Amino acid sequence: xxxxxxxxxxxxxxxxxxxxxxxxxxxxxxxxxxxxxxxxxxxxxxxxxxxxxxxxxxxxxxxxxxxxxxxxxxxxxxxxxxxxxxxxxxxxxxxxxxxxxxxxxxxxxxxxxxxxxxxxxxxxxxxxxxxxxxxxxxxxxxxxxxxxxxxxxxxxxxxxxxxxxxxxxxxxxxxxxxxxxxxxxxxxxxxxxxxxxxxxxxxxxxxxxxxxxxxxxxxxxxxxxxxxxxxxxxxxxxxxxxxxxxxxxxxxxxxxxxxxxxxxxxxxxxxxxxxxxxxxxxxxxx
Numbered sequence: 001x002x003x004x005x006x007x008x009x010x011x012x013x014x015x016x017x018x019x020x021x022x023x024x025x026x027x028x029x030x031x032x033x034x035x036x037x038x039x040x041x042x043x044x045x046x047x048x049x050x051x052x053x054x055x056x057x058x059x060x061x062x063x064x065x066x067x068x069x070x071x072x073x074x075x076x077x078x079x080x081x082x083x084x085x086x087x088x089x090x091x092x093x094x095x096x097x098x099x100x101x102x103x104x105x106x107x108x109x110x111x112x113x114x115x116x117x118x119x120x121x122x123x124x125x126x127x128x129x130x131x132x133x134x135x136x137x138x139x140x141x142x143x144x145x146x147x148x149x150x151x152x153x154x155x156x157x158x159x160x161x162x163x164x165x166x167x168x169x170x171x172x173x174x175x176x177x178x179x180x181x182x183x184x185x186x187x188x189x190x191x192x193x194x195x196x197x198x199x200x201x202x203x204x205x206x207x208x209x210x211x212x213x214x215x216x217x218x219x220x221x222x223x224x225x226x227x228x229x230x231x232x233x234x235x236x237x238x239x240x241x242x243x244x245x246x247x248x249x250x251x252x253x254x255x256x257x258x259x260x261x262x263x264x265x266x267x268x269x270x271x272x273x274x275x276x277x278x279x280x281x282x283x284x285x286x
Contacts, residue, residue: 077128178239185246186212188261192249195257195266206252209245254280 085092193211196203205211237245253259258267260277262285267273278284 081128178242181239181242181246184261185242185249188246188249188253189215191259191261192253195253195259199257207248210249210252250280 087093189210189212192205193215196205196211205216208216250261253261254273258270258273259265260267260273262282263277265276267276
């Protein structure tokens with residue numbers, strides 16, 4: 001019985017020692033390796049560099065997880081393009097041996113005449129133009145060409161409409177001015193006829209066009225059927241001819257009867273007309 005108890009106790013102690021051997025001691029090398037070495041002035045340069053690389057990697061991984069793949073690629077691309085080639089680079093050293101200096105352009109230097117023509121070499125590489133859509137190659141150029149042609153067609157159409165509007169406006173204004181001129185001339189003819197008849201009932205017009213057509217028909221001296229005045233009575237006269245006749249008729253009424261066609265007033269005397277009438281022209285009566 002005693003031997004059995006000793007044997008059982010030995011097995012229990014052996015299993016306990018086996019379990020303790022499997023667990024890492026808090027002073028063991030595996031536990032200490034996981035702790036950060038933060039002792040000031042004692043850390044080795046290699047360890048510090050390794051620690052910095054690990055820290056940067058953790059930060060970069062965290063940033064990459066936050067950014068989308070396209071944004072991450074764009075940042076990396078722009079960073080690489082903005083970074084100049086290291087002067088220790090073998091290719092850069094080879095270019096320096098061939099005469100290249102930082103900040104200058106590659107190739108043969110242009111002459112002064114070529115510089116004046118704008119043939120200066122590029123000092124920076126061509127910008128990358130990335131295609132981010134699914135349209136075929138050349139489709140964007142075709143769309144831009146079509147948009148340019150459409151804008152040009154719209155511009156021509158706008159110019160045509162503006163031209164038509166101006167021409168229509170000019171014609172309407174000219175027609176309105178002509179109608180106003182005809183109306184003023186007809187009123188002056190009627191006034192001339194009334195003043196001539198009131199002054200002398202047997203009077204005849206100094207010129208056939210001084211009186212209106214209905215008054216000329218009443219005149220016995222103009223009853224000839226072949227009179228050319230009858231044929232041209234209702235024909236529209238050119239504006240220049242009508243203006244010249246109106247000026248002549250205006251001066252006739254002013255000098256003979258002291259009448260102003262713009263004031264529509266028959267003044268008592270020439271002095272009264274000079275004192276009261278603003279002038280001979282229509283613009284002076286505004």
